[in-house]
Amino acid sequence: MSTDLVTDPARERGAATAPLLSVRDLRTRFRNGREIVPAVDGVSFDLHAGRALAIVGESGSGKTVTARTLMRLLPRTATVAGGQVWFNREAARREEPGPGRAAAPSRRAGRRERARVVADQPGRDLLTLSEREMRRVRGRDIGMVFQNAMEAMNPTLTLERQLTEHLLWHGVCGKAEARERAVRALGDVGIPEPERRIRTYPFQLSGGMRQRAMIAMAMLTEPALLIADEPTTAVDVTVQRQILDLLVEVKSRGTGIVMITHDLGVARYFCDDVVVMYAGRVVERAPTHELLDAPKHPYAVGLLGSCVELGERHRPLVSIQGSPPDLARRPQGCAFHPRCGQAERPRCLTDQELLPISAGREAACWKAVTDGAER
């Protein structure tokens, strides 16, 4: 998949800002016995500060593996076979800390700050950092929020230990200030009585509270980028809304967010752009409303047709025929062609790059482009 075709909407609109994150031709494989499974196969996209990008697609399409590759948190059986992950933390538009928020860095923190400036100059490729450098970036410049907070938090430590140790480890502030900041962070995410709650263990909190505590932890260091993998799947609708509102606020402070979601309603509510993945590749990328209102790639059309969004209960659902391919035996050409009602041989048996459709919009389907694809 060509990387040149990934257009930069902000640049097209004349914005002078560089992307916060530029993913180029990312390839991640699993070894499964004798088989090689190309779970992520040439994925490219950009994300600007203060914007949110949704990655959507059926189960097994490669969303989580993409996110974990960005963070370099992959199982041992996985290998990054190629690509670049340019992370430009200087591109983040930071809000000045409000009164009482500014942290006077400790001497140790000052040293770490200097080390950090050296460690990740603007536009460093995360895939080339040493594991030590990456540990500094992870959790400090890039926050992570997962589907299940219990996986991300240590069940044997109180919130106080986890949050303060996180701050101390990243050299954000000294011990005396860490507790104060941790309490404030819990209050900021809407946890009532944060002074009392900070002394509890994760399992003593409700699911929604735990998700919020995890977001508080992810945001403690005011990261430039937040990667959220299905952060609202395990919570009820009311809590879901609260968490999304919280993330909207995080975004408005200039943090860029990559959101992996099954829920197109979440993408519509919260994300500026959407990337649709199928069989490890990006098949369509567009501004959210354009894509959700008029998808172009036949797979994106099918995906939207098979999902219900809030407020659309009466629309009949049409499932996509067939099932996703076994990635170890990827169909030749467009991997969706065996399920596509509009596939034409031999054209669809040829690999299809992303083709530009309009500003900030691309689809990996020649038909979607040539037909004008009023689907």
Ligand SMILES: Nc1ncnc2c1ncn2[C@@H]1O[C@H](COP(=O)(O)OP(=O)(O)OP(=O)(O)O)[C@@H](O)[C@H]1O
């Ligand atoms: N630990 C693993 N070992 C071997 N293959 C794996 C492993 N994890 C993922 N894969 C392969 O990578 C593909 C993509 O997985 P991934 O978890 O990224 O999908 P996903 O789109 O996030 O799905 P879901 O929405 O269900 O989480 C899977 O279909 C599978 O073939």
